[in-house]
Amino acid sequence: MKIFIDTAKLGEIKEANSWGIVDGVTTNPSLIKKAVDSLEKKVSMENYIASICKEVDGPVSLEVKSQGAKEMIEEAKKLYNMFNHVNNNVVIKIPVNTAMQDDQENYEGIKAIKNLEEREIPTNATLVMSPNQAMLAAKAGAKYVSPFLGRIDDYIRVKMGLKPGRDFDKVSYFDEKLLEKIKHEKTKEIIREEIKEDIGRIYVNERLKAFSTDVKSGVDVVRKIKKIFENYKFETKIIAASIRNARQVMEVAETGADIATIPFDVIAQMIKHYKTQEGMKNFTKDIIPEYEVLFKK
Ligand code: G3P
Numbered sequence: 001m002k003i004f005i006d007t008a009k010l011g012e013i014k015e016a017n018s019w020g021i022v023d024g025v026t027t028n029p030s031l032i033k034k035a036v037d038s039l040e041k042k043v044s045m046e047n048y049i050a051s052i053c054k055e056v057d058g059p060v061s062l063e064v065k066s067q068g069a070k071e072m073i074e075e076a077k078k079l080y081n082m083f084n085h086v087n088n089n090v091v092i093k094i095p096v097n098t099a100m101q102d103d104q105e106n107y108e109g110i111k112a113i114k115n116l117e118e119r120e121i122p123t124n125a126t127l128v129m130s131p132n133q134a135m136l137a138a139k140a141g142a143k144y145v146s147p148f149l150g151r152i153d154d155y156i157r158v159k160m161g162l163k164p165g166r167d168f169d170k171v172s173y174f175d176e177k178l179l180e181k182i183k184h185e186k187t188k189e190i191i192r193e194e195i196k197e198d199i200g201r202i203y204v205n206e207r208l209k210a211f212s213t214d215v216k217s218g219v220d221v222v223r224k225i226k227k228i229f230e231n232y233k234f235e236t237k238i239i240a241a242s243i244r245n246a247r248q249v250m251e252v253a254e255t256g257a258d259i260a261t262i263p264f265d266v267i268a269q270m271i272k273h274y275k276t277q278e279g280m281k282n283f284t285k286d287i288i289p290e291y292e293v294l295f296k297k
Contacts, residue, residue, distance in 0.1 A: 001253045004058070004239065004261035008035035010048065012264040013055055024058035026146070026241065026261040028093065028126065029065065046082065053086040061124045061144075063093035067100075069111035076112065080121050091143065092116060093126045096133045110140045117141030124239065129155070130215070131224040138229065138236035146261070147225060148242035149218025149252070156217065160186070171244045176217040218242070219251045226256050246270045 004024035005016050008031040016022050036043070053060050062083065064075040076092040084090040094113050099106035113123045117140065124144040125137030129152055134145040153174035154164065160183060162168055215221050222240050229236060239259040240252040246269040252260050262270075 001257060002058075002259040003267075004061075004259055005267070006031070006241065006243070006261040006263045008032045008052065009038060009264070010035070010051055010055070013052060016264060016267060017056055021267070022056055022058065024060065024089075024259070024261075025052055025056050026061040026093070026124070026239065027052070028061075028063045049083055050086050053083050053089055056089070057087065058089060059091045059122075059124075059144075060087075060089050061091045061093045061126075063095075063126065064112075067095075067098035067108060069108040069115065072098075072108065072112040073115050076116050076121055076123075077119070091122045091124045093124045093146075094142075095127045096125045096137050096145075097127070110136055113137060113140040113142045117143075126241075128225075129221070131221060131228055134221075134225040134236075134238075135228055135234075138234040142236050144237050144239050144259070145225065146239045146241040147218065147221045149222065149240055149248060150242035150244040152215065152218035152221055152242075153244075156215075173245055173247050174217050174219075176220065180216060219248065219255060222252050222257050223255045 002023040003021055004026050005013055005022050006026050007013060008025075008027040013022070013025055032045075035048075036045075049062065060083075062079045064072040064079070066072050066075060072094055076094070079092060080090050094109050094116070096109045097106050098108045109125065113125060116123050122143040123141070124146055125134070125140075125142040126146045126148075128134050128137065128145050128147045134147060137145050150170070154168075156179070157168055157174070158164065160179065168174075215224065218240075222238060225238055228234075229238065237258040239261050240248075240255075240257045241261045243249060243252070243260055243262050243266055246266055249260055249262060249266065249270060
Protein backbone atom coordinates (compact mmCIF):
# COMPACT_ATOMS: atom_id res chain seq x y z
CA MET A 1 0.00 0.00 0.00
CA LYS A 2 1.27 3.43 -0.86
CA ILE A 3 1.36 6.07 1.84
CA PHE A 4 0.40 9.66 1.12
CA ILE A 5 0.70 12.27 3.82
CA ASP A 6 -2.54 14.06 4.64
CA THR A 7 -1.26 17.51 5.48
CA ALA A 8 -0.27 20.81 3.91
CA LYS A 9 2.33 21.54 6.60
CA LEU A 10 5.60 21.69 4.71
CA GLY A 11 7.62 20.85 7.84
CA GLU A 12 5.65 17.61 8.35
CA ILE A 13 5.90 16.72 4.67
CA LYS A 14 9.68 17.26 4.65
CA GLU A 15 10.22 15.32 7.87
CA ALA A 16 8.15 12.26 6.81
CA ASN A 17 9.62 12.39 3.32
CA SER A 18 13.13 12.23 4.76
CA TRP A 19 12.20 8.81 6.28
CA GLY A 20 11.53 7.48 2.79
CA ILE A 21 7.90 6.56 3.43
CA VAL A 22 5.98 9.24 1.54
CA ASP A 23 4.57 8.39 -1.89
CA GLY A 24 2.40 11.48 -2.28
CA VAL A 25 0.56 14.33 -0.55
CA THR A 26 -3.11 15.19 -0.15
CA THR A 27 -4.33 18.64 0.78
CA ASN A 28 -7.71 20.32 1.04
CA PRO A 29 -8.82 23.85 1.96
CA SER A 30 -9.02 22.97 5.68
CA LEU A 31 -5.51 21.50 5.68
CA ILE A 32 -4.16 24.56 3.84
CA LYS A 33 -5.82 26.79 6.46
CA LYS A 34 -4.26 24.76 9.32
CA ALA A 35 -0.83 24.94 7.68
CA VAL A 36 -1.01 28.69 7.10
CA ASP A 37 -2.35 29.30 10.65
CA SER A 38 0.66 27.45 12.03
CA LEU A 39 3.20 29.63 10.20
CA GLU A 40 4.90 32.50 11.96
CA LYS A 41 5.38 34.61 8.85
CA LYS A 42 3.03 35.36 5.96
CA VAL A 43 3.89 33.33 2.89
CA SER A 44 3.13 33.52 -0.81
CA MET A 45 0.62 30.73 -1.40
CA GLU A 46 2.07 30.16 -4.83
CA ASN A 47 5.60 29.63 -3.52
CA TYR A 48 4.35 27.54 -0.63
CA ILE A 49 2.42 25.08 -2.81
CA ALA A 50 5.26 24.98 -5.33
CA SER A 51 7.58 23.93 -2.46
CA ILE A 52 5.21 21.06 -1.56
CA CYS A 53 5.16 19.88 -5.19
CA LYS A 54 8.95 20.10 -5.38
CA GLU A 55 9.50 18.22 -2.12
CA VAL A 56 7.70 14.98 -3.00
CA ASP A 57 8.22 12.89 -6.11
CA GLY A 58 4.68 11.59 -6.11
CA PRO A 59 1.13 12.87 -6.67
CA VAL A 60 0.15 16.05 -4.84
CA SER A 61 -3.61 16.61 -4.60
CA LEU A 62 -4.80 20.23 -4.71
CA GLU A 63 -8.48 21.04 -4.34
CA VAL A 64 -10.73 23.42 -6.29
CA LYS A 65 -12.94 25.89 -4.44
CA SER A 66 -16.23 26.31 -6.33
CA GLN A 67 -19.37 24.22 -6.66
CA GLY A 68 -20.28 24.57 -10.35
CA ALA A 69 -18.65 22.28 -12.93
CA LYS A 70 -17.67 25.18 -15.18
CA GLU A 71 -15.94 27.07 -12.38
CA MET A 72 -14.25 23.95 -11.02
CA ILE A 73 -12.86 23.11 -14.47
CA GLU A 74 -11.42 26.65 -14.77
CA GLU A 75 -9.90 26.41 -11.28
CA ALA A 76 -8.50 22.96 -12.02
CA LYS A 77 -6.82 24.27 -15.18
CA LYS A 78 -5.37 27.18 -13.20
CA LEU A 79 -3.96 24.98 -10.45
CA TYR A 80 -2.62 22.49 -12.98
CA ASN A 81 -0.92 25.13 -15.12
CA MET A 82 0.46 26.94 -12.10
CA PHE A 83 2.01 23.92 -10.35
CA ASN A 84 2.30 20.87 -12.58
CA HIS A 85 5.42 22.17 -14.32
CA VAL A 86 7.24 22.17 -10.93
CA ASN A 87 7.48 18.38 -10.61
CA ASN A 88 4.86 16.96 -12.97
CA ASN A 89 2.83 15.61 -10.05
CA VAL A 90 -0.37 17.65 -9.64
CA VAL A 91 -3.71 15.90 -9.18
CA ILE A 92 -6.89 17.95 -8.90
CA LYS A 93 -9.31 17.18 -6.08
CA ILE A 94 -12.93 17.52 -7.10
CA PRO A 95 -15.76 16.92 -4.62
CA VAL A 96 -17.84 14.03 -5.96
CA ASN A 97 -21.02 16.02 -5.27
CA THR A 98 -20.96 19.71 -4.43
CA ALA A 99 -24.54 20.04 -3.11
CA MET A 100 -24.77 21.43 0.41
CA GLN A 101 -28.33 20.36 1.11
CA ASP A 102 -30.48 17.33 0.65
CA ASP A 103 -33.03 18.64 -1.85
CA GLN A 104 -30.49 19.42 -4.59
CA GLU A 105 -29.63 17.06 -7.39
CA ASN A 106 -26.02 17.59 -8.24
CA TYR A 107 -23.70 16.09 -10.83
CA GLU A 108 -21.29 19.04 -10.97
CA GLY A 109 -18.40 17.04 -9.53
CA ILE A 110 -18.97 14.17 -11.94
CA LYS A 111 -19.23 16.56 -14.90
CA ALA A 112 -15.99 18.29 -13.91
CA ILE A 113 -14.18 14.96 -13.49
CA LYS A 114 -15.31 13.83 -16.95
CA ASN A 115 -14.23 17.10 -18.56
CA LEU A 116 -10.83 17.11 -16.86
CA GLU A 117 -10.25 13.48 -17.80
CA GLU A 118 -10.74 14.50 -21.46
CA ARG A 119 -8.13 17.21 -20.97
CA GLU A 120 -5.79 14.65 -19.39
CA ILE A 121 -5.79 16.48 -16.08
CA PRO A 122 -5.78 13.77 -13.40
CA THR A 123 -8.49 14.02 -10.75
CA ASN A 124 -9.06 12.76 -7.23
CA ALA A 125 -12.78 12.50 -6.41
CA THR A 126 -13.01 13.68 -2.84
CA LEU A 127 -15.63 13.59 -0.07
CA VAL A 128 -16.61 10.10 -1.19
CA MET A 129 -18.83 8.56 1.46
CA SER A 130 -20.37 5.60 -0.39
CA PRO A 131 -19.42 2.84 -2.84
CA ASN A 132 -21.97 4.21 -5.32
CA GLN A 133 -20.33 7.64 -5.36
CA ALA A 134 -16.97 5.94 -5.94
CA MET A 135 -18.41 3.93 -8.82
CA LEU A 136 -19.81 7.04 -10.55
CA ALA A 137 -16.53 8.92 -10.10
CA ALA A 138 -14.59 5.97 -11.54
CA LYS A 139 -16.94 5.73 -14.52
CA ALA A 140 -16.52 9.46 -15.17
CA GLY A 141 -12.76 8.89 -15.33
CA ALA A 142 -11.37 9.86 -11.91
CA LYS A 143 -7.80 8.69 -11.46
CA TYR A 144 -8.34 8.38 -7.69
CA VAL A 145 -11.31 8.20 -5.33
CA SER A 146 -10.99 9.24 -1.72
CA PRO A 147 -13.46 7.58 0.67
CA PHE A 148 -13.48 9.52 3.97
CA LEU A 149 -13.33 6.71 6.52
CA GLY A 150 -13.34 8.69 9.74
CA ARG A 151 -16.26 10.85 8.69
CA ILE A 152 -18.27 7.79 7.61
CA ASP A 153 -17.65 6.28 11.07
CA ASP A 154 -18.75 9.55 12.72
CA TYR A 155 -21.94 9.51 10.65
CA ILE A 156 -22.80 5.90 11.52
CA ARG A 157 -22.17 6.46 15.22
CA VAL A 158 -24.35 9.55 15.31
CA LYS A 159 -27.12 7.74 13.43
CA MET A 160 -26.97 5.03 16.07
CA GLY A 161 -27.61 7.60 18.77
CA LEU A 162 -24.03 7.90 20.07
CA LYS A 163 -22.91 11.40 20.98
CA PRO A 164 -19.60 12.92 19.79
CA GLY A 165 -17.58 14.10 22.76
CA ARG A 166 -19.54 11.90 25.17
CA ASP A 167 -19.44 8.44 23.55
CA PHE A 168 -16.59 8.89 21.10
CA ASP A 169 -14.09 11.45 19.93
CA LYS A 170 -12.32 12.21 16.68
CA VAL A 171 -9.59 9.62 17.13
CA SER A 172 -11.64 6.82 18.76
CA TYR A 173 -11.24 3.44 17.11
CA PHE A 174 -14.45 2.40 15.37
CA ASP A 175 -15.12 -1.17 16.49
CA GLU A 176 -17.22 -2.49 13.62
CA LYS A 177 -18.07 -5.78 15.35
CA LEU A 178 -19.01 -4.22 18.68
CA LEU A 179 -21.19 -1.61 17.01
CA GLU A 180 -22.93 -4.31 14.95
CA LYS A 181 -23.70 -6.10 18.23
CA ILE A 182 -25.09 -2.93 19.83
CA LYS A 183 -27.13 -2.29 16.72
CA HIS A 184 -28.54 -5.81 16.89
CA GLU A 185 -29.45 -5.53 20.57
CA LYS A 186 -31.02 -2.08 20.13
CA THR A 187 -33.03 -3.34 17.17
CA LYS A 188 -34.37 -6.24 19.24
CA GLU A 189 -35.26 -3.85 22.07
CA ILE A 190 -37.16 -1.48 19.76
CA ILE A 191 -39.02 -4.36 18.13
CA ARG A 192 -39.99 -5.72 21.57
CA GLU A 193 -41.36 -2.29 22.57
CA GLU A 194 -43.33 -1.90 19.36
CA ILE A 195 -44.74 -5.42 19.29
CA LYS A 196 -46.69 -4.65 22.46
CA GLU A 197 -48.41 -1.74 20.71
CA ASP A 198 -48.87 -2.35 17.05
CA ILE A 199 -46.85 -4.55 14.74
CA GLY A 200 -47.30 -2.09 11.82
CA ARG A 201 -45.30 0.53 13.70
CA ILE A 202 -42.16 -1.57 13.41
CA TYR A 203 -42.01 -0.73 9.73
CA VAL A 204 -42.29 3.00 10.25
CA ASN A 205 -40.14 3.29 13.37
CA GLU A 206 -37.71 6.15 12.80
CA ARG A 207 -35.16 4.71 15.20
CA LEU A 208 -35.03 1.48 13.21
CA LYS A 209 -34.71 3.36 9.96
CA ALA A 210 -31.77 5.20 11.43
CA PHE A 211 -29.95 1.88 11.79
CA SER A 212 -30.40 0.89 8.21
CA THR A 213 -27.05 2.19 6.98
CA ASP A 214 -25.94 0.06 4.08
CA VAL A 215 -22.34 -0.02 5.25
CA LYS A 216 -20.80 -1.16 8.52
CA SER A 217 -17.96 1.34 8.81
CA GLY A 218 -15.55 3.51 6.85
CA VAL A 219 -13.29 0.52 6.36
CA ASP A 220 -16.30 -1.42 5.06
CA VAL A 221 -16.87 1.29 2.42
CA VAL A 222 -13.27 0.81 1.24
CA ARG A 223 -13.77 -2.98 1.18
CA LYS A 224 -16.88 -2.58 -0.97
CA ILE A 225 -15.25 -0.09 -3.36
CA LYS A 226 -12.31 -2.44 -3.76
CA LYS A 227 -14.64 -5.32 -4.62
CA ILE A 228 -16.60 -3.23 -7.15
CA PHE A 229 -13.45 -1.91 -8.82
CA GLU A 230 -12.06 -5.44 -9.06
CA ASN A 231 -15.34 -6.84 -10.43
CA TYR A 232 -15.37 -4.36 -13.30
CA LYS A 233 -11.63 -3.78 -13.69
CA PHE A 234 -11.77 -0.05 -13.04
CA GLU A 235 -8.29 1.43 -13.11
CA THR A 236 -9.21 4.14 -10.59
CA LYS A 237 -7.07 3.91 -7.46
CA ILE A 238 -8.53 4.00 -3.95
CA ILE A 239 -7.08 6.50 -1.48
CA ALA A 240 -8.37 5.69 2.01
CA ALA A 241 -8.72 9.15 3.57
CA SER A 242 -9.90 10.78 6.81
CA ILE A 243 -7.84 8.26 8.76
CA ARG A 244 -7.88 8.93 12.48
CA ASN A 245 -5.79 6.19 14.09
CA ALA A 246 -3.14 3.56 13.39
CA ARG A 247 -5.54 0.61 13.70
CA GLN A 248 -7.55 2.00 10.79
CA VAL A 249 -4.37 2.06 8.69
CA MET A 250 -3.86 -1.65 9.33
CA GLU A 251 -7.49 -2.42 8.49
CA VAL A 252 -7.44 -0.52 5.19
CA ALA A 253 -4.17 -2.21 4.28
CA GLU A 254 -5.98 -5.54 4.79
CA THR A 255 -8.73 -4.48 2.37
CA GLY A 256 -6.12 -4.04 -0.36
CA ALA A 257 -6.69 -0.27 -0.74
CA ASP A 258 -4.08 1.12 -3.12
CA ILE A 259 -3.18 4.09 -0.96
CA ALA A 260 -3.83 5.44 2.52
CA THR A 261 -3.44 9.15 3.11
CA ILE A 262 -2.35 9.53 6.70
CA PRO A 263 -1.94 12.54 9.02
CA PHE A 264 1.53 13.04 10.50
CA ASP A 265 0.47 12.18 14.08
CA VAL A 266 -1.08 8.88 12.94
CA ILE A 267 2.17 7.96 11.15
CA ALA A 268 3.88 8.62 14.48
CA GLN A 269 1.45 6.21 16.20
CA MET A 270 2.23 3.52 13.62
CA ILE A 271 5.86 3.24 14.65
CA LYS A 272 5.19 2.97 18.39
CA HIS A 273 4.85 -0.22 20.43
CA TYR A 274 5.26 -0.75 24.15
CA LYS A 275 7.14 -4.02 23.66
CA THR A 276 9.58 -2.36 21.23
CA GLN A 277 10.37 0.21 23.93
CA GLU A 278 10.78 -2.49 26.54
CA GLY A 279 13.03 -4.49 24.19
CA MET A 280 15.17 -1.40 23.59
CA LYS A 281 15.59 -0.86 27.34
CA ASN A 282 16.71 -4.46 27.83
CA PHE A 283 19.11 -4.55 24.88
CA THR A 284 20.69 -1.29 26.03
CA LYS A 285 21.02 -2.52 29.61
CA ASP A 286 22.61 -5.82 28.52
CA ILE A 287 25.48 -4.36 26.51
CA ILE A 288 28.63 -5.87 27.98
CA PRO A 289 32.04 -4.09 27.94
CA GLU A 290 33.49 -6.73 25.53
CA TYR A 291 30.79 -5.77 23.03
CA GLU A 292 31.22 -2.08 23.69
CA VAL A 293 34.90 -2.38 22.71
CA LEU A 294 33.96 -3.21 19.11
CA PHE A 295 32.56 0.26 18.62
CA LYS A 296 35.65 1.98 19.99
CA LYS A 297 37.98 0.59 17.30
O1 G3P B 1 -8.05 13.22 3.67
C1 G3P B 1 -9.18 13.87 4.14
C2 G3P B 1 -8.92 14.41 5.49
O2 G3P B 1 -8.03 15.46 5.49
C3 G3P B 1 -10.14 14.69 6.27
O3 G3P B 1 -9.83 14.21 7.53
O4 G3P B 1 -10.06 13.82 9.91
O5 G3P B 1 -10.91 15.96 8.89
O6 G3P B 1 -12.09 13.83 8.48
P1 G3P B 1 -10.78 14.49 8.76
